[in-house]
Amino acid sequence: QVQLVDSGGGLVEAGDSLRLSCQASGRTFALYVMGWFRQRPGKERDFVAAISRSGDTTNYADSVKGRFTISRDNARNTVYLQMNSLKPEDTAVYYCAGRNGLAISKAQYEYSYWGQGTQVTVSS
Numbered sequence: 001q002v003q004l005v006d007s008g009g010g011l012v013e014a015g016d017s018l019r020l021s022c023q024a025s026g027r028t029f030a031l032y033v034m035g036w037f038r039q040r041p042g043k044e045r046d047f048v049a050a051i052s053r054s055g056d057t058t059n060y061a062d063s064v065k066g067r068f069t070i071s072r073d074n075a076r077n078t079v080y081l082q083m084n085s086l087k088p089e090d091t092a093v094y095y096c097a098g099r100n101g102l103a104i105s106k107a108q109y110e111y112s113y114w115g116q117g118t119q120v121t122v123s124s
Contacts, residue, residue, distance in 0.1 A: 001026065001113070002024050002025060002026045002028065002029060002032060002098050002113050003024065003025040003026070003113070004022050004023070004024050004025075004096050004097070004098060004113055004114060004115035004116075005022065005023045005024075005115055005116065006020065006021070006022050006094065006095060006096050006115035006116060006117055006118040007020070007021050007022075007023070007118055008020040008021045008118060009093075009094060009118030009119045009120045009121075010119075010120065010121070011121045011123065012086055012120075012121070012122055012123070013122070013123050013124075014086060014087055014088055014122055014123065014124050015085060015086065016086050016122070017082070017083060017084045017085075017086065018083045018086065018120060019080055019081070019082050019083070020036070020080065020081040020083065020094055020096075020118060020120075021078055021079075021080055022034070022036075022078065022079045022080075022081075022096030022115055023077060023078050024077040024078070024079070024098065025077070026077070029074060029077040030053055030054075030074040031053060031100065032053065032098040032099060032100055032113070033050060033051070033052060033053055033098070033099040033100075033101055033102075033103070033104050033105065034050065034051050034070075034072060034079040034096060034097070034098055034099070035047065035048070035049065035050035035051070035096070035097045035098075035099065035104070035105070035106075035111060036048040036049045036050070036070060036079075036081045036094060036095070036096055036097070037094070037095045037096075037097060037108060037111075038090075038092035038093065038094045038095070038120075039092055039093050039095070039117075040089070040091060040092040041091065041092075043092075045095070045108060046061070047061050047106040047107075047108070048060070048061050048064055048068065048081070048094070049061065049064065049068055049069075049070040049081060050070065050104040050105060050106065051070045051071065051072050051079065051104065052104050053102075055071065055072045055074070057104060058070050058104070059104050059106065061106075063089075064083075064090075067083065067084050067085045067086075068081060068082065068083050068084070069081070069082040069084075070082075079096055081094065081096075083120070086120075086122045087122060088122045088123065088124045089122075090120060090122050091120060091121050091122050092119075092120060093117040093118065093119050093120075094117065094118050094119075094120055095114055095115050095116075095117045095118075096114070096115040097111035097113060097114050097115070098111060098112065098113035098114075099111045099112065099113075100112060
């Protein structure tokens with residue numbers, strides 16, 4: 001099993017940047033596909049980005065492509081989400097998630113482990 005702790009959220013202005021971090025416990029972090037999801041106010045939680053176990057493959061939602069970058073440091077048991085050119089519509093609670101599998105996935109049900117979430121608020 002792995003436990004995940006999200007951090008790095010905050011209140012920023014449109015156009016600013018933030019970097020979210022997700023610290024994982026345990027020795028098997030490198031075996032997990034990692035993803036970021038978000039839940040905007042009044043909306044369902046949806047996919048943002050995912051990264052393969054080695055970090056060589058990534059996938060992004062169309063709404064964040066070119067602005068957000070997911071990365072991981074397996075030596076530090078950490079996955080990151082660099083968010084640039086933030087927009088008010090990026091306001092959400094962001095969750096990291098872990099999947100014990102080979103393929104990266106956009107499907108929430110394929111992720112077994114979740115962080116507690118970190119709030120990102122972007123003002124216009």
